[in-house]
Amino acid sequence: MPIKQSLLTLTLFVLTSALQAQDYFFKDKAPFDTSIPSPEEFLGYPIGQQHTRHDRIVAYLTKLAEVSDRASIYQYGKTHEHRPLVILTVTSAENQSNLDNLKRQHLEFVDAGKNASNYDLPVFINLAYNVHGNEPSSSEAAMLSAYTMVASNSPEVMNYIKNAVIFIDPTINPDGRDRHSQWANQYQGNPLVSDGQDAEHNEAWPRGRTNHYWFDLNRDWLLAVNPESRGKLKWYHEWYPNVVTDFHEMGSNSSYFFEPMKPNASWDPIMPKENYEDLNNLFAGYFKEALDGIGSFYYTKESFDGTYPGYGSSYPDLQGALALLFEQASSRGHVQETDYGKIKFPFTIRNQYVSSIATVKAAVENRTTLRKYQQKFFKTAESERVATGFSGYEFGDAHDMNRNKAFIDKLLIHKIKVYKNGNKFVVPMKQPQRRMVQNLFESYNKYRDSVFYDASAWSVANFYNMQHKGVKSNSLGQEITTTDGLVNVSKVNKAEYAYIMDWDDYNAPAALYHIQSKGVKASSAFKPFSINTSSGNKSFSYGSILIPISLQKKSPEEVYDIVKAAQDKFQVPIYGTNSGFSSKGIDLGSGYFQALKKPKAALLIGDGISSYEAGEVWHLLDTRMQMPISKLQINRFRSLNLDKYNALVMVSGSYRQLDSIQRKKLKTWASKGNTLITIANASKWLVDKKLVKEEFTKKPKDTSKTKDKTKKVKRLPYVDASNNIGREQLGGAIFNVDLDLTHPLAFGYRTSVLPVYKNNEVFLKPSKNAYSTVAKYTKNPHVDGYISNDNLEIYLKPSASLIVSPIGGGRAVMFADNPNFRGSWYGTNRLFLNALFLGNKIRIPKGRD
Numbered sequence: 001m002p003i004k005q006s007l008l009t010l011t012l013f014v015l016t017s018a019l020q021a022q023d024y025f026f027k028d029k030a031p032f033d034t035s036i037p038s039p040e041e042f043l044g045y046p047i048g049q050q051h052t053r054h055d056r057i058v059a060y061l062t063k064l065a066e067v068s069d070r071a072s073i074y075q076y077g078k079t080h081e082h083r084p085l086v087i088l089t090v091t092s093a094e095n096q097s098n099l100d101n102l103k104r105q106h107l108e109f110v111d112a113g114k115n116a117s118n119y120d121l122p123v124f125i126n127l128a129y130n131v132h133g134n135e136p137s138s139s140e141a142a143m144l145s146a147y148t149m150v151a152s153n154s155p156e157v158m159n160y161i162k163n164a165v166i167f168i169d170p171t172i173n174p175d176g177r178d179r180h181s182q183w184a185n186q187y188q189g190n191p192l193v194s195d196g197q198d199a200e201h202n203e204a205w206p207r208g209r210t211n212h213y214w215f216d217l218n219r220d221w222l223l224a225v226n227p228e229s230r231g232k233l234k235w236y237h238e239w240y241p242n243v244v245t246d247f248h249e250m251g252s253n254s255s256y257f258f259e260p261m262k263p264n265a266s267w268d269p270i271m272p273k274e275n276y277e278d279l280n281n282l283f284a285g286y287f288k289e290a291l292d293g294i295g296s297f298y299y300t301k302e303s304f305d306g307t308y309p310g311y312g313s314s315y316p317d318l319q320g321a322l323a324l325l326f327e328q329a330s331s332r333g334h335v336q337e338t339d340y341g342k343i344k345f346p347f348t349i350r351n352q353y354v355s356s357i358a359t360v361k362a363a364v365e366n367r368t369t370l371r372k373y374q375q376k377f378f379k380t381a382e383s384e385r386v387a388t389g390f391s392g393y394e395f396g397d398a399h400d401m402n403r404n405k406a407f408i409d410k411l412l413i414h415k416i417k418v419y420k421n422g423n424k425f426v427v428p429m430k431q432p433q434r435r436m437v438q439n440l441f442e443s444y445n446k447y448r449d450s451v452f453y454d455a456s457a458w459s460v461a462n463f464y465n466m467q468h469k470g471v472k473s474n475s476l477g478q479e480i481t482t483t484d485g486l487v488n489v490s491k492v493n494k495a496e497y498a499y500i501m502d503w504d505d506y507n508a509p510a511a512l513y514h515i516q517s518k519g520v521k522a523s524s525a526f527k528p529f530s531i532n533t534s535s536g537n538k539s540f541s542y543g544s545i546l547i548p549i550s551l552q553k554k555s556p557e558e559v560y561d562i563v564k565a566a567q568d569k570f571q572v573p574i575y576g577t578n579s580g581f582s583s584k585g586i587d588l589g590s591g592y593f594q595a596l597k598k599p600k601a602a603l604l605i606g607d608g609i610s611s612y613e614a615g616e617v618w619h620l621l622d623t624r625m626q627m628p629i630s631k632l633q634i635n636r637f638r639s640l641n642l643d644k645y646n647a648l649v650m651v652s653g654s655y656r657q658l659d660s661i662q663r664k665k666l667k668t669w670a671s672k673g674n675t676l677i678t679i680a681n682a683s684k685w686l687v688d689k690k691l692v693k694e695e696f697t698k699k700p701k702d703t704s705k706t707k708d709k710t711k712k713v714k715r716l717p718y719v720d721a722s723n724n725i726g727r728e729q730l731g732g733a734i735f736n737v738d739l740d741l742t743h744p745l746a747f748g749y750r751t752s753v754l755p756v757y758k759n760n761e762v763f764l765k766p767s768k769n770a771y772s773t774v775a776k777y778t779k780n781p782h783v784d785g786y787i788s789n790d791n792l793e794i795y796l797k798p799s800a801s802l803i804v805s806p807i808g809g810g811r812a813v814m815f816a817d818n819p820n821f822r823g824s825w826y827g828t829n830r831l832f833l834n835a836l837f838l839g840n841k842i843r844i845p846k847g848r849d
């Protein structure tokens with residue numbers, strides 16, 4: 001074939017296949033403005049042929065904003081890996097040029113003091129996609145939705161953009177998406193391989209679901225730990241959309257899910273029931289019609305719940321919007337075999353696209369209902385009485401201003417009003433974000449259901465171990481609008497003899513690491529004392545850090561500069577003293593000061609290990625302590641030199657790769673005086689593999705005389721099995737423990753009762769050694785969340801939450817609970833950090849108990 005002719009054929013082929021590809025998605029949206037490039041024209045391949053990288057998605061949306069007066073683009077943040085987070089705003093050209101005015105009118109509906117009545121105003125819709133990076137269909141659908149709204153001149157779409165402002169967030173989690181996209185594309189075969197065992201369909205650890213630090217961003221809306229959520233929350237509270245979507249994927253053998261969710265569990269106790277009962281059913285009618293229209297199968301009502309207020313499909317519900325969850329059976333890769341034949345990537349994209357358009361249609365046709373609902377939501381926020389009868393909450397910790405600051409930051413990002421009154425902070429109930437105040441402070445004991453999709457406890461005040469109480473009347477004081485300048489430590493003066501740092505402050509370990517990493521020696525007080533400082537006589541608690549001046553290799557000037565820099569950076573209380581003589585308790589030369597070694601920490605990661613828990617450790621040390629930790633791949637364990645580390649962290653995992661030889665290696669290393677720190681199921685593994693001589697709490701033996709075993713055999717309906725099993729699982733709840741405040745692991749705590757987070761069934765028996773049970777659940781430990789009666793009475797109450805167990809000359813610090821859960825447990829982080837910083841100083845007394 002001559003070159004010209006072959007080119008023509010090729011062009012024709014590309015054009016036809018392009019048209020066919022577009023027809024598959026949106027032939028009913030023609031005619032399209034031909035001056036606007038379709039995703040296929042821009043990317044050079046039809047949507048669904050490969051996984052589109054986030055930078056290409058951003059480039060396409062940027063192009064749409066360039067060429068069309070219907071679209072504008074806004075960057076609301078960037079990820080840990082510096083990828084831009086963007087929103088494309090699409091509406092008619094007329095609305096686009098009038099956006100400030102529309103926004104002003106829209107915001108009157110969320111202002112209880114205003115009586116907005118322009119219900120016909122364009123509805124604000126946030127189409128948000130791909131919070132889980134390895135659920136990729138939705139970001140591809142985002143480009144199709146954007147193209148449709150920008151380029152279609154059909155009467156249908158013209159009506160949508162006249163009556164809606166559509167905010168398209170194509171990728172909530174770009175770091176995870178790119179991790180997965182790279183995987184799926186690099187293993188893509190030609191021809192495609194649908195075998196589920198092929199590498200394309202089996203991503204390597206940690207997979208693409210989570211962000212850079214392996215956090216699930218679909219839990220982070222409430223906790224606001226990561227830049228992705230923080231940027232989005234700032235944007236959110238500027239716009240308060242009426243409808244928000246959240247697109248996901250699930251197992252390949254499933255079909256499609258849209259709301260309503262599982263009825264009982266999905267009722268958040270503080271949500272207006274119109275949200276669940278009326279709006280969800282109203283919108284379901286549109287999704288049903290759209291999916292029936294293309295012959296796609298789906299289900300509703302059987303699963304998922306919106307109780308936890310930190311999902312993308314629940315947080316907006318608490319802001320007067322209708323938030324919508326969609327779940328598509330995943331092709332995970334480009335095509336995969338299932339029980340129902342092959343599921344193809346374009347098919348999954350089309351369902352998400354069709355549901356996006358149905359969302360816009362439903363919102364436009366019901367905009368008056370949505371506006372009235374949101375208006376009422378905010379008016380009742382201020383007028384309704386709460387069941388507790390409290391008019392507000394007081395909180396604050398006198399010894400830890402940086403923890404106060406972190407908690408207040410969380411209140412402010414949710415637009416909760418907070419005031420400072422003397423030494424106390426006050427949050428009133430009467431405010432637009434009253435329901436968020438309830439979420440953060442109230443705890444619940446009664447549930448309509450017992451099987452949850454996730455955590456059943458989210459009283460964030462307990463996460464922060466924030467002392468708080470409900471009050472019946474309050475005087476507010478000065479409103480706090482920023483956390484800048486909230487912590488005001490008095491600057492440390494140059495001293496002749498020593499410096500002393502409080503260990504109570506959340507940032508104290510970060511400051512200590514800074515000082516140690518500059519080569520300055522420090523020790524920890526194993527008993528309290530009072531001494532004269534540059535700020536007068538001060539009493540210091542367990543764990544206070546002593547920095548002696550004459551014992552350093554550095555000059556007093558250099559030591560001062562380092563101490564001062566640590567204080568500047570981390571804002572912790574540090575005092576100078578010119579004498580070692582205490583007015584009370586131990587003197588500064590006492591043997592009760594233990595010289596500390598700088599932690600050289602490592603963390604096992606890889607197959608079989610919980611990437612969430614590992615990510616929480618990495619994130620804590622990186623972002624809060626500014627301390628490096630080596631991430632050791634478990635498949636290389638055999639060849640690793642463990643002697644480079646004095647602390648090793650093992651989070652929940654199966655650890656099947658550690659055979660008896662590798663376990664011996666681990667034991668030998670620990671025996672040299674090092675500290676093995678295990679969390680939750682890793683603690684169980686240590687006991688199971690007999691690396692420590694500890695036990696689990698067992699059910700007491702049945703003492704009844706009957707030997708008739710048949711009486712004990714239960715027979716139950718098959719259909720109830722999953723619910724019955726679910727009921728015994730501890731999805732996530734909060735319990736109080738009693739701490740031994742004199743134990744090094746509890747240094748920095750002033751009160752012995754501490755809330756901890758438990759989302760496992762690891763029940764450790766208190767240690768036989770009388771000095772080794774650092775934290776045990778209190779007599780009535782339940783604080784918040786669901787636990788079955790058996791789990792509470794038989795297993796939890798007699799158990800220990802934290803024990804230390806000897807391994808030769810070293811030890812294992814064993815957590816039954818997760819002290820670093822979701823980067824939000826400021827209250828228990830210190831237990832974990834103590835294990836890193838003070839672990840090697842723990843002796844296990846052998847005395848009789």
Ligand SMILES: [Zn+2]
Pocket residue numbers: 132135247248249
């Ligand atoms: Zn998902």
